[in-house]
Amino acid sequence: MNFPKGAGSQFQPTKFEERGTAVAFTTPALSQARVRKDSRDQLELTVSSFSGVKGNYVIRWKDVAEIFSLSMHDRELHEVILKANSCLPPQVRHAILEVAKGGLAGPEAQKSAEEALAEEENEALLTRFFLFKGSLERMTGGQVNLKVADFVAPSGRERVKAAMTDVAHRMHVQTQVLYDRLEQWGSLIAPLGLNGMSKECRLRRIINQIAMLENTMTSWSAEDKSEASELAVPIARMAGYTADYAKEIMASALRPVEVPEKVLFNWEKASALIQVDLERLWWTVDGWEFVLLLWADAQERDRDSQRAAVTEIYRVLPIIPEKEVANRPKAKAMQENSRLQVRALEGWNSGMLDIEMMRRVETTKKRRI
């Protein structure tokens, strides 16, 4: 995650998979610890600056509940992730939301998770509609102009069906196959949505907010006089760098929308490329939601809380691993500028969970991007 020069740097992750996915634990000592797979495809947990020293602790996932005094929420989350045996960001996020929906992180987190899941469904529906509409309009040379009502009214549905049959015929595929491909494509890019949609989908919202964080952190750093202001500078820089990188991938993932016929005709190959872009995008923004929510909460608090939040953000800052951005300018400098920060842990080693500290961590679960 960090690239300090000298001893130990060879153990720093060079790929997203090695960095792992941030897990929204509520046990304060494990907040934003990461799950990844070891060489034998077994899940493991990496905890940074755990005892206030440089370096990451790596623990077998199945041992986590034995080693730490976990909150009930985290016991359940640990179990759900273990059963799913996946450390990919979408799957981990789904596990996080499903567990929060059970109420173990409090009613507000429960409500927020329910709303997030419902919102994702709506976004997927909307994206599929816009993709259908845009693709059919393009593939028929503008002869078919669809409205939402066309997907509901029988006459409209007939029009859609006729248009699709016509296009499928030209592409030498069955209408159902064409329909299935459009459905799959829509589901793939649903977290991003399409350009021009009135509602921004989740990953796009996160990317835009990461970009905004660069400005907010820069201004905050300029007006703050504490040591934390020095930490806000690399946070701002990393936010800008990540947002630019994510926007490039987003553009790449959405470019095929301009040529739907090519994509649908070469579906296997084209969908694999879209899938790669989406996976990279998920990895790129992984961990930023927590950062954004923590900062949004801190902005409503006093200066000391903001400084504490900046220190915590710096500790968990999702740095893009070396090999992922090997060809990009400034990548090396960006990573070397980021160093480990001792976290301000209070009483983590007492063995008992502090309800107040736990509630502070839970605060980010009440909010959504």
Add this chain to the structure above:
Amino acid sequence: MTDLASELRDIERKLFEIPDEKVAQLTMLIERSRAVVMSAAMANAALGTLRPRLTKTRPPRYLTLQRVFCHPFEDLLVPSETDKQFARIARRSLTPVWDFLIARLDQAAVKELEAALRAAPSPEMGLHADPRIPRLGPKFWEISAKLLRAELAKAEADAAQRDEIIHELGGEAVLADLVDIVAVLELALPLQELREELSPKPVGRLLETQVEAIKLAYTGLLEAGTANPGHLIAVVIARLSDGFQALPIFDGMGEVATGIEGMSPGKFARAMLSGDCKRFLSNVSKADPEKVSDAGVADMVGDFANLLSRLKNDGMAEGAEKEIQAATQQLKHMVKSNVLGGIDGKVMGGVSAVLSAPPAEEAADPEAAKQAVFDAKLEAENRVYALQRVAKVAGEIGAEKDIAGALKELTGQIESTGATLINDIKSGKLNAEGKDAAKTKLFAALRMLELVAGSNAATKLMKDGLAAIARMPG
């Protein structure tokens, strides 16, 4: 304006939906109307409603000459109902002092200044300080300080003049406030620089650079031979979230002048802090339990415990025993009524709301039923958090036995509810509802047990409950 109250409630409800620009326009409108068509009370009520949003948005305020005048000492203002407090100024003194000053100023010059104020462009939104004030203020502060100092000199020299001034101001307490106002106005310029260093307010943990700036500013005043440098101490303390941080700085200055005979900077700081503490303790002892929430009581108990330890550590508790005793009694009373009162019903209500909730498809109004469960759970959790926060410092108000007893009783009740639930699961009573519903019910009890008794106590219930659910059919 009979609808004003409902309009204010409407604004309050929509407060965070209004765009920043609208908040700025609304603030400006209310502040302008205060002087023309709206009574001060109405304007204050309207601004009070907007205040949470003002803190976040920081729109440019309607600048009046009176606001410019008050700027140097605005940190020292305290509510009107407060008795005269060392180096603090009651809000009620502002209008009489302002009228007293205006009556003695050159009216043509006042009009000229007011015109300059109107001509100055409004600052941008979001600024911590209004840049127009340091541009327009210094000369006005200097003139006002000289003029008011001359009046104070007259009052000191002649008893009859003193009585006249007291009569014009409306009381001895206003005269005492005027003395503090003049002392701060005389320091207005160096204070303006220091204020920038100590921004935004409230200042949390003091940084090394800020400590140095305070020392430098004070030394500067001494070197310049300022008559009342001590009031810089008052402003510094008033800008800090924890004023006790300033004690070592001023103690470290030794026996240099403050402007008050026999009072060193350390003693000045202690007098200021002692006054602030007494005001806090007095507010606590006068607090109306009807108007304070459970979380509010927990906040007060926490603040009280912090204050008490600071007072004891700095040897300042002596002399405030009466206030401490009164506050302790009131807090103990409020903990009993607002935190412990009805806690069984509140906390167990949160659990039973889930346990007894009918399946969504059977509820007459599923959304309302869901909201009712949410509200009950949230109220229960908030009460437990308040209880746990009080528990940490309960010894300070002698409530440790009551709190421990409540926690023990609640633990027993939740464990018993959990055991009954597991028995129901094992006996098949929840089979019709299914595993997911059983899990939801188990988690409700589990969460509450964790909050009340900790994760170790809840772990056993979790293991037993999940094992029973795993054996359910389906």
